[in-house]
Amino acid sequence: MGKATDRTLAKNIANRIDEILQKTGMTVAGLAAFTKVGASSLRSYQRGSLPISVETVFKICTPLAIPLTDFFDFHQPLRIDVDKLTKLQTFRSQSLSASSGYFQEEKKHFVSKPTSTGRKRERDYIAYIIFHTDYFATPRTVAQMLTDFAHEHDLHLESGRLYELLKKYVGTALKRRPVLRVKNDESTSKRTIFLYSKA
Incomplete structure (x- = not known):
């Protein structure tokens, strides 16, 4: 540009x-x-x-x-x-x-970590992570997020639910880029995965 x-x-x-x-x-x-x-x-x-x-x-x-x-x-x-x-x-x-x-x-209301429960807690935490942490300064896969969120925020999600929560931020607060997955033997898989990062 x-x-x-x-x-x-x-x-x-x-x-x-x-x-x-x-x-x-x-x-x-x-x-x-x-x-x-x-x-x-x-x-x-x-x-x-x-x-x-x-x-x-x-x-x-x-x-x-x-x-x-x-x-x-x-x-x-x-x-x-x-x-x-x-x-x-x-x-x-x-x-x-x-x-x-x-x-x-x-x-302004969201500077501290969310204290809500249930599905609202899931929504609030994703918004908190996107807007008040630098987590997405580095591109992340859904698999990485599932592990990190469970470990760092006690936020346990299924991959489908996480996709749903991230979807509304793609194109505004987040970018989503398709990449080919690399296997353990360093060969390239035909399966496409997505990397999410700050927009």
Whole structure:
């Protein structure tokens, strides 16, 4: 991908992303999920390290009812009436209920390890590990996670359940990359496995 060459424009775009996050209360992962723009790209726009297309700005602005002219008028603050954005309020309610880590208020409440029980504990712990540890800074397989989570967090999951819990974060907070499994004799298996890492 190309690098942002107009530093002033890149800084203004970065400030707009920060402003949207501040006014909506979303995290980068939340904004990515809500606007269908990749989380890694949003982080690059936020750092001013990647140029952004008008089409992508449109994808960000449309669900938040931000006119394009307002977004690019960098001398004026954005007006985002979050209370009137029905889809955003629904997204917020669902995200908080599911402990998705998509809103800043949830992350503030989630600094300590979860104390919930049952399936909610499973959901909460996965969100905690994704958003409040560096576990996924290194790519991990499901088999590694099953062992690590049981040992480090007393979180005992079946592989199918773990796939289900991880699925909603793929494309926003997590990346999933297919690789061929290496056998004990160092030969390559035809079976594909997946590596999960921070987006």
